[in-house]
Amino acid sequence: MRIGLLLSGQGAQKAGMGRDLYDNNANYRATVDRASELMGCDFQKEILEDDAKLAQTQYAQVAIYTMSMGIYAALDDAVKAQVVGAVGLSLGEYTALTIAGALTFDQGFNILKDRGRFMQEASDEVESKMIVILDDDQAKILEQIEAAKLAGATLYPANFNTPKQLVIAGLGTDVDEFAQQLQDQGIRVVPLAVSGAFHTPFMQNAAEKLQARLAQESVQPLKVPVYSNTTSAAFEDVLATLNEQIVKPTHFAGALASMNEAGLDATIELGPDKTLTKFAKAIVPGEVKRYAVSDLESLEKVNAELSNNEE
Incomplete structure (x- = not known):
């Protein structure tokens, strides 16, 4: 089976997201615990359980990234082996790029921690x-x-x-x-429950800070294609495209359509809700199967149904 991953963007967050995964899945818990080390706090209790913090861009971005990466870590290897591409919405592109091997978890987390802060500052202006x-x-x-x-x-x-x-x-x-x-x-x-006018010229100050921040990073070759919201095509120059993304409109529909053209049998959304799965139904109608993992029950269902898939 050819699986395309969908990675959540900002606005999907909610207090308590991933709690049952943290309590019951060691791989998910290890991801959140690593976020705690990078953030210098109990990430599950002080970020993922806090409505007030999740309403702020500077915390929401790392929260969604961490949850989505934790879910990916909790997928069976047999499911991961069937992934042929990924699309993320806005900050979800960083998650997609991390899954595809361009960034390490620590890189993606630390970049998003700064990106969220830059965007929060621009929003407050x-x-x-x-x-x-x-x-x-x-x-x-x-x-x-x-x-x-x-x-x-x-x-x-x-x-x-x-x-x-x-x-x-x-x-x-x-x-x-x-x-x-x-x-x-x-x-x-x-x-829309966000704190600023994202993907517009309102984010120009944030874009200038992010450009300087990304100049400090290096990326590795992608193991699977990641399709860009900015270009609606597969990423080529990762850092240059991420620099443009913060002030330009996102084209999730175009990016997903491009991934579908490469051939998909199923999509799996990783994150707090099913928003991108609903988008996918409108963008890619037909026989593509749709899954969304946001809690322990949906994780176990996906692992059970797709790990032994022989298609």
Whole structure:
């Protein structure tokens, strides 16, 4: 079986995530314990159990990365052997790159610890918001964004998640006005629980700090392809693409479509929820099987069903 991994992005976090895995799986627990050493605290109790900290970008990114990497560590080797590619949403790309061997766990964790801090600082500089727009005519939405910008609004497309889901970001008051405009047209709008306008020029200061930070790193060759949100193609120059990612829109739909073109029989989402699995259903309909691992029960199910797969 050809398996593609989906790695969670920010917004999926919730207090207590992974608790049953930590209590019952040694490989998962070892990953979280390593995060405790790197963070200098009891990571499970002081980060993963704390709603207030998980609401902050500087903690949420390392939390999701650690949980997703812990789940990967807990997968049976027979399941891992069937992985042929990976796609992560935003910070999930760092998880995907670590799984693919470009980064070590410690590298990915320490980079994300700094990236989260840089993005938190940039978010604190100005009051900004992100909203999800649920509509299948994204061209029309983009036209309205441009019209609003010509009228003086500060708005940007930020995440092209599926053909029917677009996330936009901007100044708080401008986003509120635009959301009302859309709702008046009968278009559904959902606030996004993040602390800043990610993947837009609002993150320019963070991008400059991240570029200097990534210049200190070296990466290893990828063992399996990782498909970029920025280019919708497989990563080539890893560090250069990660530098661009922080201020450019994500194209999860394009990245997943590219991975699917290489041939997939199943996807497994590793992280706190099933958001990317829902995206995958919209992007890659048909016979591809879908799994999501977020707790002990779902881990055991995936290991049982896929470890002895003979397809």
